[in-house]
Amino acid sequence: MEDVVPSLHAIIPAGGAGTRLWPVSRAGHPKFLIDLTGSGRSLLQQTYDRLVPLVGKAGVNVITGARHREAVVAQLPDLADEQIVAEPSPRDSMPAIGLMTALIHRRDPDALVASFAADHLILDEPRFLDAVRQAADVAREGFVATIGLRPLSPSTAYGYIETGDALPAASDAAAVLRFVEKPEAAQALEYLRAGTFRWNAGMFVSRADVMLDHLRREQPRLHAGIEEIAAAWDGPDRDEVLEGTWPTLTRIAIDHALAEPVAAAGGVAVIRADFGWSDIGDFAAVSQAVLGTERDLGIVGDPRDVAAVDSSGIVVTSGRAVSVLGVEDIVVVDTPDALLVTTRARAQQVKQLVDHWRDVGREDLL
Amino acid sequence: MEDVVPSLHAIIPAGGAGTRLWPVSRAGHPKFLIDLTGSGRSLLQQTYDRLVPLVGKAGVNVITGARHREAVVAQLPDLADEQIVAEPSPRDSMPAIGLMTALIHRRDPDALVASFAADHLILDEPRFLDAVRQAADVAREGFVATIGLRPLSPSTAYGYIETGDALPAASDAAAVLRFVEKPEAAQALEYLRAGTFRWNAGMFVSRADVMLDHLRREQPRLHAGIEEIAAAWDGPDRDEVLEGTWPTLTRIAIDHALAEPVAAAGGVAVIRADFGWSDIGDFAAVSQAVLGTERDLGIVGDPRDVAAVDSSGIVVTSGRAVSVLGVEDIVVVDTPDALLVTTRARAQQVKQLVDHWRDVGREDLL
Numbered sequence: 001m002e003d004v005v006p007s008l009h010a011i012i013p014a015g016g017a018g019t020r021l022w023p024v025s026r027a028g029h030p031k032f033l034i035d036l037t038g039s040g041r042s043l044l045q046q047t048y049d050r051l052v053p054l055v056g057k058a059g060v061n062v063i064t065g066a067r068h069r070e071a072v073v074a075q076l077p078d079l080a081d082e083q084i085v086a087e088p089s090p091r092d093s094m095p096a097i098g099l100m101t102a103l104i105h106r107r108d109p110d111a112l113v114a115s116f117a118a119d120h121l122i123l124d125e126p127r128f129l130d131a132v133r134q135a136a137d138v139a140r141e142g143f144v145a146t147i148g149l150r151p152l153s154p155s156t157a158y159g160y161i162e163t164g165d166a167l168p169a170a171s172d173a174a175a176v177l178r179f180v181e182k183p184e185a186a187q188a189l190e191y192l193r194a195g196t197f198r199w200n201a202g203m204f205v206s207r208a209d210v211m212l213d214h215l216r217r218e219q220p221r222l223h224a225g226i227e228e229i230a231a232a233w234d235g236p237d238r239d240e241v242l243e244g245t246w247p248t249l250t251r252i253a254i255d256h257a258l259a260e261p262v263a264a265a266g267g268v269a270v271i272r273a274d275f276g277w278s279d280i281g282d283f284a285a286v287s288q289a290v291l292g293t294e295r296d297l298g299i300v301g302d303p304r305d306v307a308a309v310d311s312s313g314i315v316v317t318s319g320r321a322v323s324v325l326g327v328e329d330i331v332v333v334d335t336p337d338a339l340l341v342t343t344r345a346r347a348q349q350v351k352q353l354v355d356h357w358r359d360v361g362r363e364d365l366l
Numbered sequence: 367m368e369d370v371v372p373s374l375h376a377i378i379p380a381g382g383a384g385t386r387l388w389p390v391s392r393a394g395h396p397k398f399l400i401d402l403t404g405s406g407r408s409l410l411q412q413t414y415d416r417l418v419p420l421v422g423k424a425g426v427n428v429i430t431g432a433r434h435r436e437a438v439v440a441q442l443p444d445l446a447d448e449q450i451v452a453e454p455s456p457r458d459s460m461p462a463i464g465l466m467t468a469l470i471h472r473r474d475p476d477a478l479v480a481s482f483a484a485d486h487l488i489l490d491e492p493r494f495l496d497a498v499r500q501a502a503d504v505a506r507e508g509f510v511a512t513i514g515l516r517p518l519s520p521s522t523a524y525g526y527i528e529t530g531d532a533l534p535a536a537s538d539a540a541a542v543l544r545f546v547e548k549p550e551a552a553q554a555l556e557y558l559r560a561g562t563f564r565w566n567a568g569m570f571v572s573r574a575d576v577m578l579d580h581l582r583r584e585q586p587r588l589h590a591g592i593e594e595i596a597a598a599w600d601g602p603d604r605d606e607v608l609e610g611t612w613p614t615l616t617r618i619a620i621d622h623a624l625a626e627p628v629a630a631a632g633g634v635a636v637i638r639a640d641f642g643w644s645d646i647g648d649f650a651a652v653s654q655a656v657l658g659t660e661r662d663l664g665i666v667g668d669p670r671d672v673a674a675v676d677s678s679g680i681v682v683t684s685g686r687a688v689s690v691l692g693v694e695d696i697v698v699v700d701t702p703d704a705l706l707v708t709t710r711a712r713a714q715q716v717k718q719l720v721d722h723w724r725d726v727g728r729e730d731l732l
Contacts, residue, residue, distance in 0.1 A: 023689070134491070232623070307722040309715070321704040321731050323719040325710030334705055338687040339698070341707055346692030349675070353689040356673040365687050 005136050006057065009104045009111050009208075010051040013096040014044055014072060014118035015062040015087070019354040020282045022349070023338035027366050032118035033071050036280060037289050038300045043119040043280075045075050050125050051116065054132055061104065062118070063087060063096040082107075088246045094257040095222065095249040097204075098215055101135035102230035105208035112139050114205040115254070123276025131273035134170035134203035141169050144214065144262050144271040145205040146176065148198025150274040157281055157348070159200040159255070167269050176268040179260050182293050198270060201277050204254060214267070219257050222250040236289070276352060282342040283331045287314035297324070313344055338365050370425065371502050375470045375477050375574075376417040379462040380410055380438060380484035381453070382428040382712065385646045385720040386713070389704035390682060393732050398435050398484035402665045403655050408487040409646075411441050416491050417482065418499055427470065428484070429453060429462045448473075454612045460623040461588065461615040463570075464581055468596035471574035478505050480571040481620070487655050488640025497639035500536035501571035507535050509635040510580065510628050511571040512542065514564025516640040520554035520560060523647055523714070525566040525621070533635050542634040545626050564636060567643050568613055570620060580633070585623050588616040649697045650710040653680035662689070704731050 014032045018025065025031040032044040044062075051060050061083045064072050069086040073079060073086065083206040085100060097115045106112045114132060122128045135145035159182055164175035179200060183191060191197035216223040225245050250257075262268050264353035278285050290298035297308050301317030306324070308315070313330035315322050322334055331347055333340040340350065357365045378381040384391065384674035389396040405412065410559050417426050427449045435452040439445060451466060458486075463481045470477045475701075480498060486644045488494045497640050501511035514527040527550055545566060549557060557563035582589040598607035616623075628634050644651050656664035661673050667683030671692070674681070679696035681688050688700055697713055699706040706716065723731045 023687075031531050065503060115599065304726070307553070307719045309718050309722075310712075320391075320702075321723065323704065323706045323716075323722075324717055325606075325706070325708035325709075325715060327707055327709060330693070330707065332705070332707050336686075339700055339705065340689045340690065340691070341693055341696065341698050342689075342691035346676075349691060350689075353673045355693055356675075357687065362687065 004056045005054055005112070005133060007108060007110045007112050008055050008059065008205075009108070009113050010055045010114040011023055011097055011104075011113055012044070012047055012051075012060065012062045012118045013093050013100075013115060014062050014068065015090055015093075015096065015267050015355045016042050016119070016237050018281070018353045021280075021286070021341050022061060022350050022354050023335045023340055024333055024366065028067065029071075030068065030119070031280075032069070033075065036286055038298060040303055042075055043121070044072065044123075046116050047116060047120070048076055050128065052123060054114075054129060058083070061085070063100050064118075065090060069326065088243055090250045091246065091249050093254045094215075094219070094252045095226065095246070097254050098211075098222065098226045101208050101211050101227055103228050103233055105212060106230060109209070110207040112136055113211065114139075114204060116204065117279065118200050119280070121187075121200065121276075121278045123137055123225045123289075125272060125275075127275035131172070131271045131275065132203075132205065132284050134172055134271045135191075135203070135269075137165065138169040138173050138269045138271065139205045139207055142207065142223060142267075143167075143169070144210065144258065144267055145173075145269045145271060146259065147201055147203040147205075148176075149272040149277045150272070151192050151197060151199050154192045155194065155199070156185055156188050157278070159286075160184060160188075160191050160197045160202050161270050163196050163270055163272065169269070170271060173269050175271055176263045176270045178263055179255060186222045198272060199277070200255075201279070202255070204259065214258050214262050218261050219250055219252065222252070222257070225249045281341070282318075282347040282350065283314060283333060283340075284310070284347040286316070286330065287344055287347075290314060370422045371420055371499060373474060373476045373478050374421050374502055374571075375474070375479050376421045376426045376427065377463055377466045377470075377479055378410070378413055378417075378426065378428045378484045379459050379481060380428050380434065381456055381459075382485070384647070386718045387646075387652070388716050388720050389701045389731065390699055394433065395437075396434065396485070397646075399434070399441065402652055405486060408441055409487070410438065411608065412488075413482060414442055415485050415487070416488060416494065420480075420495060424449070427451070427466050429466050430484075431456060435497050440520050452559075454609055457612065457615050457617045459620045460581075460585070460618045461592065461612070463620050464577075464588065464592045465595055467574050468503070468576050469593050469599055471578060472596060472599075474573070476539040477574040478502055478571060479574050480505075483568050483645070485646070486567065487642075487644045489655075491641075493639060493641035494582065494643075495590060497538070497637045498569075498571065500538055500637045501569070501635075504533065504539050504635045504637065505571045505573055507577070508573065508576055509533075509535070509631075510576065510624065510633055511539075511635045511637060512625065513567055513569040513571075513639050514542075514636040515567055515611040515643045516638070517558050517563060517565050520551065520558045521565070522548055522551055522554050523651075524548060524645070526554075526557050527564045527566045527636055529562050529636055529638065535635070536637060538638045540638060541632065542629045542636045543623060544629055556703070562639060565643070566621075567645070568621070576689060580628050580707065584614055584627050585618065585621070588617050588623070591615045625696055648681065648713040648716065649680060649682075649699060649706075650713040652682070653697070653710055653713075656680060660725065 102266040296312040533539040
């Protein structure tokens, strides 16, 4: 079980500049480059580290924005040139994963590809690895395989996967009936009670040829553009074709381009897993990820920089002395040029502050 | 009424390095040097400004710690050399006020002296000036005059003055029965209900000769030391005598040295006043001083540096962008090297944090 999975290639689309972790994450310094949990490794590095046992160092591929290429290479110095692709501009996840899949398929016609967000947190690595191995087994049979997490709460921050009958290809495999978008609170509670819904962690494992076939059928224009770029990749025209074609690719997420229509046709399987997963989409989630259950105040950064009396929540430090006194459920995020103070309950709404700073012309803070 | 008061000299003892306004006030940068209310003038400068109409620029005298002399001169460039005295070390308020009184008395035997803290806030300046003029009238008759503020709440943060019969010397004058220390909450409520108690703002007006006579009687050793220094002041031995004698002076506050025993003997009068006074002893008081009643979130610093959504309390900025979201009654104090987050209710307990930083050896933050 400790060996790499034959022909499995990992794809990490490292993009996205959300605002919900501002001011730690910025337009020019996205979440995946940051060590948000105080582990000593950025989320991208943690993602890389946990995939190496499955695919080897040569099997991890990253596709990121051109502006982040240098930072990615600095964080992952073992990446060879062919393991990193720089997108000229963001076109959402399907063009990124699709191009990387096409490139891998040309090198290895038997390839299985597995894509994972660059900025999620996973606590129980052995169970994660086991789930991916099961997903690879299911994918070999021609399914697009995904991983569905047991919901721990009626979260309205995550999409859900409705599961059907068990599948024989792996012990935790089941058919996927449908993907559903982030629900309202009442709906989320129904999903939790039903017991047949899973959190969608955005992980997909598929044979490369199967994914490209689905793409050809569902998004033929996008497929053609990707194949055009892939065909030129190892020749003298790579840059020209990439620059010319990339901006014309349909801007669409893999969920809408592939997962939903293929699921409707019975082509998606899910591995039902439970390994402590979070997309750490806001500071409340960071707090939960850092705290576990033991401590009242989570600290990201050097704990010696924090003095806390009768306080709970989370403090993110970047070297200054931070003192909290008598504040409950607080979120304090301290960066060299911007400070955020909010509560865990309001952490989802940080965008309002980002909007304010944009409105008043403080581009330097975005 | 707009003329200076004949023979009146103001004394501003500018000392004290409390911790309750940390991290804005530090051991090396005390509260009086700071513009805590965003007025553009430090508390010391505001104190100076409001006394000039009473005593003229030449009539304001400051006694401060040797380490703060340079900063005081920088803030009050009109002070002549003889208007500023640098204490070699802190000996509490009586040695400071006593020495300055002795020096003034040698220059002007008819002098009235009036002492005012360097770091208090006064909102209604005309009423303040009127109260001091009345105090001067009472002082001319031989009383030590003080000013008692109408209590606005059952504060446990202030000392109180119990008033007796009205005195004919000024329209708002009354005898002082006793001074009482900061009370417990129940006691403070009794004082408020009784109607005969006043907040003690630590302001004293007296004939210089009267004060020195009281001092000779009540604290003969302290009086002798002060006279020894004053006698040497204008000669070649000033520094030597000051350095030798100052450390031997009894360390005592004017309240205990003079106000309490003289009041017990019937020698203290109070002007009953009401001019919006605060010792701004913690950030809750700063908040009250800054907010008035109009705004939910007070800002000290440039308001353009603050983004606030659904928040109340006070933000003290020093140039970084501060964002608050959904926090009620919050206190956020941002300085270049230290950040404080607490609530108005807990603002009195900031000392606990200062103690923490001292305990862990962070002298740089104190």
